[in-house]
Amino acid sequence: MTSEIEHLIQRFVSGASGEDTSIKAANEIESALITRFPDDDYVQETADMLAQYRPGNRDFLYDTSEIRQRLIKTMEYLRRKHANL
Secondary structure (H helix, E strand, O other): OOOHHHHHHHHHHHOOOHHHHOHHHHHHHHHHHHHHOOOOHHHHHHHHHHHOEOOOOOOOOEOHHHHHHHHHHHHHHHHHHOOOO
8 A cells, every 4th residue: 555655746746737746745745755754864865855846946945846756765764774665
């Protein structure tokens, strides 16, 4: 069974619609990561990046492609480190 976090990340990474890569979608992932993995520095770093996500990449913020790449790496990390997703 796919966890909520995995589902949210897969939806964002696939980017099937603009809603999937919206700031709202990023905020949902950020909140889920903070809640589920509060003591994991790597996951918290991903959450920090999501807090700075802005489609269109304004100065000093992360764009969609950067967040997609980070979420892919984060999902791989979670599968290795936290098998009980």
